Amino acid sequence: xxxxxxxxxxxxxxxxxxxxxxxxxxxxxxxxxxxxxxxxxxxxxxxxxxxxxxxxxxxxxxxxxxxxxxxxxxxxxxxxxxxxxxxxxxxxxxxxxxxxxxxxxxxxxxxxxxxxxxxxxxxxxxxxxxxxxxxxxxxxxxxxxxxxxxxxxxxxxxxxxxxxxxxxxxxxxxxxxxxxxxxxxxxxxxxxxxxxxxxxxxxxxxxxxxxxxxxxxxxxxxxxxx
Numbered sequence: 171x172x173x174x175x176x177x178x179x180x181x182x183x184x185x186x187x188x189x190x191x192x193x194x195x196x197x198x199x200x201x202x203x204x205x206x207x208x209x210x211x212x213x214x215x216x217x218x219x220x221x222x223x224x225x226x227x228x229x230x231x232x233x234x235x236x237x238x239x240x241x242x243x244x245x246x247x248x249x250x251x252x253x254x255x256x257x258x259x260x261x262x263x264x265x266x267x268x269x270x271x272x273x274x275x276x277x278x279x280x281x282x283x284x285x286x287x288x289x290x291x292x293x294x295x296x297x298x299x300x301x302x303x304x305x306x307x308x309x310x311x312x313x314x315x316x317x318x319x320x321x322x323x324x325x326x327x328x329x330x331x332x333x334x335x336x337x338x339x340x341x342x343x344x345x346x347x348x349x350x351x352x353x354x355x356x357x358x359x360x361x362x363x364x365x366x367x368x369x370x371x372x373x374x375x376x377x378x379x380x381x382x383x384x385x386x387x388x389x390x391x392x393x394x395x396x
Contacts, residue, residue, distance in 0.1 A: 193248040204244045212236040250344060263303045263334045264290050266346045274350070275366050281312050289316055293366050296353035297328035301346065306333055324365050328356060 193200050212232040219228025264278040267290055274294040281289040287304025289312055300316055302309040313331050320329045330353060333340045341349050357365070 189248050190244075193244070197247050197250070200244065200247050203247065204240050207243050208236040208240040211239045262343055263301050263346060264288075266343060267292050267301060267350075270294075270347050270350055273362075275362075277369070281316055283308065283312065287312060289313065291316075291369065292350065293362060293369065294350070295355035295357045295359070295362055296350070297330060297357060298324065298365070298369075299350060299353070300329065300331045301334060302331065303334040306335065306337065306340065309333055323368050327361075327365055 190200075212229075212235075215228045215232025215235060216225060219225040219232070222228070264276070267274070267276045267278070270276070270292065274292050276293075277291045279288050280291045280300075283304075285305065285308060287308045288302070289309070290301045290303075292299040292301060298320055300313055300320075302313055313333075317329055317331065320327070332346070332349060334343055334346060336342055
């Protein structure tokens with residue numbers, strides 16, 4: 171057990187270091203902001219401790235709370251930096267969907283054209299969510315076709331559609347997860363399983379093509395026969 175814990179710690183520290191480097195490259199002020207939050211939190215608690223006559227107790231509490239506040243702020247800025255790097259890359263939405271959380275079943279690339287406009291499908295208690303990324307004008311027709319397919323197979327299930335982007339009526343990549351989680355839950359767990367089974371029987375566009383996790387290579391092209 172001791173050896174296992176020792177081997178895991180360097181891996182975690184390395185991951186934190188890599189996350190910090192990536193975040194600092196995108197967000198140069200992250201060190202000052204995180205350090206400032208920690209110093210202010212600790213200073214306020216310590217000052218209160220001296221004021222009420224318990225500097226040691228409030229100092230320890232301030233240290234713990236300062237560390238927690240620094241971790242939260244760093245996590246948020248790291249997440250924002252990661253989304254900033256992903257934005258605009260083909261397949262970025264699929265990477266976000268894969269990490270939405272429990273209760274969601276995600277099928278990347280259920281539809282795609284030669285211009286790499288792509289639609290991903292997520293199924294959960296909110297129903298079916300079609301998440302599209304690419305050119306909005308081309309995606310409208312693709313989404314309409316995919317909705318018709320959903321209507322034939324799971325007519326009783328609500329179908330939502332989301333276009334990822336920064337334009338009017340679109341959802342930014344950093345807000346995609348929150349958008350899905352805010353959708354009203356209308357399906358019981360058993361019905362979600364039934365819907366998933368029906369849709370899995372359809373397969374997906376990429377079922378016979380190896381697809382890496384995360385954003386797709388920009389140079390990838392669909393076969394001409396598709």
